[in-house]
Amino acid sequence: MPLLRVEGLGIDFGGLRAVDNVGFQVEPGEIVSVIGPNGAGKTTLFNMISGAYQPARGAVSLDGEIVTGMVPHLLARRGLSRTFQNLQIFQKMTVLENVMVGCHLQERASLLADLFSTPASRKRSAETRAAALKLLERVGLDCAADKEASSLSYGALKRLEIARALALEPRILLLDEPAAGCNAVETEEIDHLVADVAKSGVAILLVEHDMKLVMRISNHIVVLDRGEKIAEGRPGEVSRDPKVIEAYLGVQPKEAGGHALG
Amino acid sequence: MRLSSSKHLTLLVLAAIILIAPFGFPSNFYYRIGSLIFVNGLAVTGLVILIGFAGQISLGHAGFAGIGAYACALAPQYLGLHPALAMLLGTALSAAIAWLIGRPILRLQGYYLAVATLGFGILVSMVLANEAPITGGPDGHEVPELGLRKLLETIGLDLSNAQFWYAFTGLFLLAGTWLALNLHDSPSGRALRALHDSEIAARTVGVDVTRYKLSAFVLSAVYASLSGSLLALMNKFITPDAAGFLHSIELVTMTVLGGAGSVPGAVAGAALLTMLPQVLTVLQDYEHMILGLIMMLVMIFMPSGLVPSLSRLLRGRT
Numbered sequence: 001m002p003l004l005r006v007e008g009l010g011i012d013f014g015g016l017r018a019v020d021n022v023g024f025q026v027e028p029g030e031i032v033s034v035i036g037p038n039g040a041g042k043t044t045l046f047n048m049i050s051g052a053y054q055p056a057r058g059a060v061s062l063d064g065e066i067v068t069g070m071v072p073h074l075l076a077r078r079g080l081s082r083t084f085q086n087l088q089i090f091q092k093m094t095v096l097e098n099v100m101v102g103c104h105l106q107e108r109a110s111l112l113a114d115l116f117s118t119p120a121s122r123k124r125s126a127e128t129r130a131a132a133l134k135l136l137e138r139v140g141l142d143c144a145a146d147k148e149a150s151s152l153s154y155g156a157l158k159r160l161e162i163a164r165a166l167a168l169e170p171r172i173l174l175l176d177e178p179a180a181g182c183n184a185v186e187t188e189e190i191d192h193l194v195a196d197v198a199k200s201g202v203a204i205l206l207v208e209h210d211m212k213l214v215m216r217i218s219n220h221i222v223v224l225d226r227g228e229k230i231a232e233g234r235p236g237e238v239s240r241d242p243k244v245i246e247a248y249l250g251v252q253p254k255e256a257g258g259h260a261l262g
Numbered sequence: 263m264r265l266s267s268s269k270h271l272t273l274l275v276l277a278a279i280i281l282i283a284p285f286g287f288p289s290n291f292y293y294r295i296g297s298l299i300f301v302n303g304l305a306v307t308g309l310v311i312l313i314g315f316a317g318q319i320s321l322g323h324a325g326f327a328g329i330g331a332y333a334c335a336l337a338p339q340y341l342g343l344h345p346a347l348a349m350l351l352g353t354a355l356s357a358a359i360a361w362l363i364g365r366p367i368l369r370l371q372g373y374y375l376a377v378a379t380l381g382f383g384i385l386v387s388m389v390l391a392n393e394a395p396i397t398g399g400p401d402g403h404e405v406p407e408l409g410l411r412k413l414l415e416t417i418g419l420d421l422s423n424a425q426f427w428y429a430f431t432g433l434f435l436l437a438g439t440w441l442a443l444n445l446h447d448s449p450s451g452r453a454l455r456a457l458h459d460s461e462i463a464a465r466t467v468g469v470d471v472t473r474y475k476l477s478a479f480v481l482s483a484v485y486a487s488l489s490g491s492l493l494a495l496m497n498k499f500i501t502p503d504a505a506g507f508l509h510s511i512e513l514v515t516m517t518v519l520g521g522a523g524s525v526p527g528a529v530a531g532a533a534l535l536t537m538l539p540q541v542l543t544v545l546q547d548y549e550h551m552i553l554g555l556i557m558m559l560v561m562i563f564m565p566s567g568l569v570p571s572l573s574r575l576l577r578g579r580t
């Protein structure tokens with residue numbers, strides 16, 4: 001059974017069909033990429049899967065359970081985690097605290113225990129701290145742990161979001177352009193990190209404009225154009241698909257010729 | 263561990279100030295100003311949790327102070343409760359009301375939330391002013407003696423009335439500060455601060471945003487209610503002004519002046535706005551002008567409030 005199954009998903013904004021009739025599935029440990037030109041509806045698709053938007057049509061199921069339009073914090077309990085294209089960082093908290101918040105569900109916080117700083121509450125905080133530090137090490141931000149998050153560079157904040165999303169110990173991770181704004185070295189690091197996470201059995205749904213990265217690490221690619229799925233398949237198949245080449249270059253494949261997505 | 267040591271330092275400094283300040287007091291009047299600062303500081307600490315941690319505004323928290331205050335005035339008379347129990351009853355009532363109105367109100371954001379909470383505060387002060395047969399109306403109502411001072415006397419601790427209230431309210435402020443500092447660096451406190459910065463990101467990592475906002479609202483209502491009860495018991499008299507719009511605004515102003523996200527800022531803000539009018543009375547006609555001017559200057563030059571700005575300045579120097 002696939003971990004994530006999306007069927008006939010669609011949403012409209014005013015008259016605009018932002019996403020229409022999109023379906024695909026993701027298995028544990030698999031990296032599925034969603035690609036498409038700007039405005040194709042990739043982020044909107046993510047927002048529907050992660051409960052930020054209510055889909056108008058279609059269904060999302062997680063491990064066999066229908067979770068269409070379920071609120072994000074309940075999806076988090078079911079092991080779905082995500083990052084944001086337009087960063088959503090806890091700016092006034094430290095880098096370490098940002099990741100600690102990602103451990104929220106494991107902490108099972110109790111307001112009264114926290115107010116009176118009971119030994120149980122302090123123990124939870126200490127455990128979270130240790131776990132968060134490990135994750136910061138994993139994304140190479142451990143040296144910035146006590147800095148205020150707003151002081152980090154864009155590329156570092158992207159990695160901070162990944163660490164926070166991983167803190168949830170997700171079964172499926174949605175990454176919206178994790179390498180945007182990163183230099184070649186940082187992109188390489190993210191590449192390794194994503195492959196590493198997938199190897200541990202986490203299903204990954206990836207939106208990324210860096211085609212080299214996408215072609216290298218994806219098991220499966222879904223191509224969107226103007227809200228609709230125009231192709232899907234293995235990286236090699238998709239990059240030769242005439243419809244995909246046309247969508248990317250806006251011309252007939254014969255004129256453009258060859259491997260537009262290299 | 264760095265954070266927990268700064269917590270203990272804050273508590274230590276606050277305790278030291280409360281203990282040492284009286285050595286410089288020329289008269290009983292100063293004990294009274296001190297008690298007023300502590301009482302206000304308690305309510306403001308609650309607002310630091312609501313506004314500074316969770317990022318939710320309330321312009322009606324004096325309503326909860328009014329409920330706490332009138333519980334101490336009315337419950338002894340009508341239910342025959344001891345004033346201390348009346349204070350607990352008021353706290354429970356405030357918490358229950360905060361929970362009930364918080365559910366619909368906290369769905370609102372920003373100035374919509376401000377207006378809704380403002381409405382609540384006005385409602386409470388109207389009820390207190392209009393139900394004259396029960397509450398005494400705008401003329402106010404007497405509040406019975408707490409009786410703790412007499413009790414202390416019998417065990418040999420002989421304090422003047424002003425000294426007793428100074429110590430008693432000071433202990434409440436210390437306890438309130440301790441709880442708020444604990445909360446700040448706890449799992450729940452991090453969840454509150456997270457939803458302040460990005461609700462969608464907090465939701466995405468599993469924070470039940472609705473529930474946490476409601477917790478902060480109820481908690482801050484409890485602080486305000488206790489503050490109102492203490493004021494009533496200390497003055498032995500209460501008027502609907504305790505629940506009034508101006509008092510709500512005053513509390514929020516103290517919160518912001520001190521530094522909304524800062525627990526020690528609550529005390530600093532309360533101290534500034536409680537003491538300044540006393541100090542400025544020497545200026546007579548210009549009192550309110552200068553007060554307004556000082557508030558504006560603080561916000562212009564210390565936009566994040568007294569304590570955060572000053573501590574940044576100190577850290578920059580060393």
Ligand SMILES: Nc1ncnc2c1ncn2[C@@H]1O[C@H](COP(=O)(O)OP(=O)(O)OP(=O)(O)O)[C@@H](O)[C@H]1O
Binds near residue numbers: 037041042043044
């Ligand atoms: N909240 C919204 N309200 C109205 N229109 C929206 C909203 N969100 C997205 N859209 C529109 O839906 C379409 C798809 O947008 P989306 O952000 O999903 O594209 P994308 O594939 O992520 O693009 P990019 O590669 O630039 O990130 C666009 O036309 C966009 O303007």
Ligand SMILES: [Mg+2]
Binds near residue numbers: 042043085
């Ligand atoms: Mg996008």
